[in-house]
């Protein structure tokens with residue numbers, strides 16, 4: 069006899085890159101009997117239907133969450149409160165409500181007092197993605213061997229946390245439980261500030277057009293090209309990240325700028341020892357990431373075949 073799926077009915081709100089990757093991974097693993105999709109973009113909803121990413125499709129999120137045992141918000145974090153208000157009345161007692169947002173304390177603040185007491189609210193964040201947006205760019209393997217961080221509130225039941233953990237593990241991820249504030253500080257330096265740096269360096273190079281001319285494009289096969297990939301990431305998603313993780317980003321940016329000034333001084337003073345010392349330390353960090361299996365040692369990105377194709 070076939071095994072019972074993890075959840076009878078799952079609703080995904082927002083069928084973009086992350087939502088559609090989760091949908092594909094759910095279908096790949098047979099993790100539900102009924103996968104319901106909602107998106108406010110009629111184009112994304114019909115694309116998702118054509119791609120057969122679910123069993124039912126609704127423009128209105130309150131229709132999608134009806135009878136769902138697991139609801140996952142996969143929209144930019146700035147939309148969460150509004151969506152929470154739209155779905156609250158229709159949520160089934162005992163349902164788990166989760167999300168994939170890149171910021172976590174804001175998500176707790178935006179949703180905690182909007183959601184009914186009869187659901188378990190467990191914010192989540194898969195630490196994997198690409199610079200692409202929309203349903204056609206998702207792929208089921210996105211979460212394989214990547215971390216997914218859960219930041220359950222004190223009110224969430226252990227059995228609901230265990231079920232959501234089992235869900236992400238079935239999707240291919242390793243699950244870590246973390247406090248939301250701590251998550252936001254860690255991700256500020258490992259993800260948010262790096263994106264800000266990429267947006268900045270590409271913007272600066274573009275502003276220096278008179279110096280670089282079209283050579284920004286011509287010579288962007290090396291390190292700069294890696295920055296252009298990151299700087300191509302979704303503008304709305306990243307606007308919301310910086311609007312909602314302001315304090316942690318500013319704290320980490322302050323530290324980053326201090327260290328950058330030290331490097332500036334080392335360059336000015338021709339302090340080769342300092343430069344070589346730092347570069348040796350950072351090279352070892354890259355090697356330890358590869359040894360831990362978090363990245364391939366390819367000259368380009370581990371996911372080149374999925375994410376690096378021009379639109």
Ligand SMILES: NC(=O)c1ccc[n+]([C@@H]2O[C@H](COP(=O)([O-])OP(=O)(O)OC[C@H]3O[C@@H](n4cnc5c(N)ncnc54)[C@H](O)[C@@H]3O)[C@@H](O)[C@H]2O)c1
Pocket residue numbers: 081082083084085086087106107108109112142143144145147150151168169170171193194195196197198199200201202203302305
């Ligand atoms: N892209 C990444 O690398 C990545 C990685 C991990 C987590 N995340 C998080 O995942 C979430 C989604 O990001 P994405 O990359 O999939 O973005 P995306 O732009 O590809 O998809 C977002 C989808 O949400 C829909 N949407 C927007 N507002 C809506 C609303 N009010 N109601 C219903 N649908 C709405 C859009 O039409 C779109 O289909 C974000 O919160 C982001 O922080 C992204």
Ligand SMILES: O=C(O)C(=O)C[C@]1(C(=O)O)C=C[C@@H](O)C=C1
Pocket residue numbers: 169170194195196197198199258259260298
């Ligand atoms: O590889 C990329 O394109 C990513 O930027 C993925 C990345 C990251 O910074 O690591 C981006 C945002 C997320 O919240 C999680 C993952």
